[in-house]
Amino acid sequence: MGFPKSNESIYAISPYIGGDVTPPGFVRRVVLASNENPYGPSDAVKQVVRQYADRIHCYPSGAANGLREAIGQTHGIDPAWLVTGNGSEDILHLLARAYVGKGDEVLIPQHGFGVYKIATLAMGGIPVEIPRVDFKLNVDAILERVTPRTKIFYLDHPGNPIAHYLTNTEIDDLLERMPSHVLVVFDSAYAEYMDNDDYHCGTKWVQRYPNVVMARSFSKAYGMANLRLGWLYAHPEIVDPISRIRPPFNTTGLSQAAGIAALGDQAWIDYCTQLNKKNLAKFVNDMNDLNIPMIPYTSNFVMAYFENTQEVYKYLGQKGLVVRPMGAYNLPSYLRITIGKQEEMQELVEVLKSCPHR
Ligand SMILES: Cc1ncc(COP(=O)(O)O)c(C=O)c1O
Incomplete structure (x- = not known):
């Protein structure tokens, strides 16, 4: 058999x-x-979780409208440019599902977060490793590996387990020279911890370049890893295919309500x-x-x-x-x-x- x-x-x-x-x-x-x-998480989140029991028989808002509004308000960005996910790893997978086909190449930093490779291989894509020198990424080393088959570049920003990040100047240089057929994914799961002057989470580049998107997480500084909540910030042209393939209820009502409470307690x-x-x-x-x-x-x-x-x-x-x-x-x-x-x-x-x- x-x-x-x-x-x-x-x-x-x-x-x-x-x-x-x-x-x-x-x-x-x-x-x-x-x-x-x-x-x-914040006490406001704990309170929401405690009070949610009476609502678990109802389906959540599939599009997470309230949460997208709250994210938009907190970050000064348009909710129409947002998709929420079951953790940011869900977002990383959805991007691969929408943009990577068999034999396509995906650029992944050496020692990069494990999900990049899993998401790539799951779609029959080919992971192309970007070597680091002294644990640092280098713009030329990234661009040298771009081919007509490159579909995504997952940029850990800052990385895990290697905490290096490209500075604002380096990213400006990278994006000016990156061909527009490559989707550059800022994985900014740790952005809340960063107050370095030469660091930016990525929103400004999403607004400037149609091929740049950013994934964020509620699992780290927001203290909500168990609730599985993340989001994507991208131009509506990119939100569109992701919204078509996204499991309709990929975030729970509980996590959406908790996310709104968390955003309210900066x-x-x-x-x-x-x-x-x-x-x-x-x-x-x-x-x-x-x-x-x-x-x-x-x-x-x-x-x-x-x-x-x-x-x-x-x-x-x-x-x-x-x-x-x-x-x-x-x-x-x-x-x-x-x-x-x-x-x-x-x-x-x-x-x-x-x-x-x-
Ligand atoms: C760099 C990076 N990206 C994304 C994630 C995924 O986070 P989550 O799916 O919990 O939002 C993690 C979690 O460890 C991470 O370290």
Whole structure:
């Protein structure tokens, strides 16, 4: 008896490995493995979630009208240019489904977020890796790899697990020279954490270039990873095909209502991102004191290098501190550590001090 075969390219996909992996002997007490906001969402969001029980028998607004209005107001952009998704990964997949066919090429930064490759291969596309030098992307290296078959360039902005980003000047240069048949996708999942002068989330380029779009997430600074909510900002010509293929109810009414509440409490985002900045600076100092090398960091995590990475990972896990090994990103000597609460980072530093494998 033979089974029906899925599309051939799907077998080239390595399933996504998330931060929920708990090897034997691990204690999930302090989880610093998925770049979540350790302070969670705003109280306004929690209240909406508690009160939503009476409405779960009703279908949500398929087009998420209220939420798109609220996003539009918060960011000063037109709701007609927005599509919401089941997390921003849904948006990344929808773009591939709409724009990538068999044999088409998709540019993906080396060590780029895993979903780019999965979304590409799922459509029979060919992932084309953009090499990094010293963990940095370079505009020429990107443009050199564009061919008539290139359909999408997924730009992690800033990246995960490599936190590098192209500066405003570099992006201006890139977009002036990028052929218009390539859809440039700014994946700005960590944008709320960025206050660097040479960084911009991408909205201004979406408005200027018809081939530029931006994906955003409620999973990081907004503290709503479990509610699965993200959005796309794109010209209506691009919103159109995405809206045709989008599962009609890809965001729940609960997540839409929570998203509206979250957007209404920007003070919470400021509070959390400021705390993150403080905790990050302190942690980086402590790591430097311990002589543990790190890849340049910027948002809410660091990538730390260890000689005996697996042993350190296990030692931490057994002490109740779960971080993320990076073998799946071809960075087997690194552990990605999310910036948690100050006391959590302090505990991690103490455990690292006592770690015999460091
Ligand atoms: C760079 C990047 N993009 C997108 C996502 C997806 O986020 P979500 O689907 O939870 O919105 C993540 C999550 O880890 C990420 O790190």
